Amino acid sequence: xxxALASTLLVSAAAFSPEKKPAMPNVAAGLAAGxxxxxxxxxxxxxxxxxxxxxxxTPLESKLANFGAASYSVFNSVSDLNPLAEKFVxxxxxxxxxxxxxxVAQKAADGILAIPDAKVSEYAGVLKTVVxxxxxxxxxxxxxxxxxxxxxxxxxxxxxxxxxxxxxxISKKFASPNKAVxxxxxxxxxxxxxxxxxxLWVAQAELTFSMPKSEATALIGAIKGxxxxxxxPAIATLVGQAESTFSKSPEAIRMAAxxxxxEPEVIAxxxxxxx
Numbered sequence: 001x002x003x004a005l006a007s008t009l010l011v012s013a014a015a016f017s018p019e020k021k022p023a024m025p026n027v028a029a030g031l032a033a034g035x036x037x038x039x040x041x042x043x044x045x046x047x048x049x050x051x052x053x054x055x056x057x058t059p060l061e062s063k064l065a066n067f068g069a070a071s072y073s074v075f076n077s078v079s080d081l082n083p084l085a086e087k088f089v090x091x092x093x094x095x096x097x098x099x100x101x102x103x104v105a106q107k108a109a110d111g112i113l114a115i116p117d118a119k120v121s122e123y124a125g126v127l128k129t130v131v132x133x134x135x136x137x138x139x140x141x142x143x144x145x146x147x148x149x150x151x152x153x154x155x156x157x158x159x160x161x162x163x164x165x166x167x168x169x170i171s172k173k174f175a176s177p178n179k180a181v182x183x184x185x186x187x188x189x190x191x192x193x194x195x196x197x198x199x200l201w202v203a204q205a206e207l208t209f210s211m212p213k214s215e216a217t218a219l220i221g222a223i224k225g226x227x228x229x230x231x232x233p234a235i236a237t238l239v240g241q242a243e244s245t246f247s248k249s250p251e252a253i254r255m256a257a258x259x260x261x262x263e264p265e266v267i268a269x270x271x272x273x274x275x
Contacts, residue, residue: 053206053209054206054209054269054272054273055202055205055206055209055269056202056206058265058269059265060205060262060265060266060268060269061202061205063258063261063262063265064198064201064202064204064205064262064265065198065199065201065202066198066258066261066262067201067255067258067259067261067262068194068197068198068199068200068201068202069194069197069198069258070251070254070255070257070258071197071201071255071258072190072191072193072194072197073251074246074249074251074252074255075143075190075197076141076190077249077251078143078144078145078245078246079144079145080144080145080148080245081143081144081145081146081148081149081245082145082148082149082152083145083244083245084149084244084245085145085148085149085150085152085153086152088153089152089153089155089156092156092157092158093156093157095229096158096226096229097229098157098158098161100222100225100226100229101157101158101161101226102157102158102161102162103222103225104158104219104222104223104225104226105158105159105161105162106161106162106163106166106222107215107218107219107221107222108219109162109163109166109167109170110166110215110218110219111211111212111215111216111218111219112170112173112174112211113166113169113170113173114211114212114214114215115173115207115208115210115211115212116210117173119206119207119210120173120174120176120177120207121176123177123203123206123207124176124177124179124180126199126203127177127180127181127200127203128180130196130199130203131191131196131197131199131200131203132180132181132182132189132191132192132196133192133196134192135182135189135191135192135196136182136189137182137183137184137189139192140182140184140189140190140192141189141190142183142184142185142187142188142189142190143187143188143189143190144187145187146187146188147183147185147186147187147188148186205266205269209269209270209273211273213273213274216270216273216274217274220270220274
């Protein structure tokens with residue numbers, strides 16, 4: 001959950017920047033989409049609940065699934081995620097005022113805590129029975145360096161500013177989903193198939209969009225306050241490290257294209273959620 005909070009700041013600053021939006025470099029788009037998904041934890045609701053979903057049956061669902069498919073092989077080939085996390089923390093420290101970065105992290109924590117418990121339980125169920133079905137620490141491919149990356153992000157000034165009682169409450173609230181994600185050597189395991197990866201990314205969008213309107217509005221307001229600092233061109237400076245992490249392979253280029261395709265849908269859905 002701390003990784004999710006940190007990722008929210010980077011991607012949302014780009015998404016809600018008031019500047020004219022330049023085309024993001026290929027790998028930067030893939031990085032952004034990956035961070036979006038990391039920051040948007042979500043469970044697939046039961047069919048009877050689909051009518052209330054902002055994700056299921058929409059263009060966002062199909063584009064998230066496409067990203068899940070396109071990113072599957074890329075994430076399976078990552079050798080070390082931590083250098084990108086370190087670069088990200090340095091970027092936030094250099095580009096965003098500490099008080100503004102802390103405000104985003106704190107509003108994100110409030111929003112995550114406000115997600116209905118039933119949605120969290122649904123998410124845990126999807127992780128256990130769909131995304132990680134048949135996957136365990138003995139047979140999984142890990143996201144290398146993800147354990148170290150989580151520690152790097154957790155020690156950042158923005159995340160460290162969150163009240164410890166809220167951090168403990170988030171850990172307790174998401175104990176079941178966290179338990180459903182197998183780990184190996186301190187790193188998280190990746191989904192076992194392309195289809196499972198598709199389900200994960202769609203699921204991650206559903207949980208976040210179940211955040212109550214008041215908390216979502218407050219979070220987006222805090223994010224917009226960083227837009228003139230963590231601008232899209234500034235975020236593009238992370239491209240070099242992103243390329244080192246995700247490579248310049250044809251698969252990474254396809255992932256980047258899928259990331260660019262999903263970004264406007266995420267923005268539109270977030271805007272709709274607070275209207």
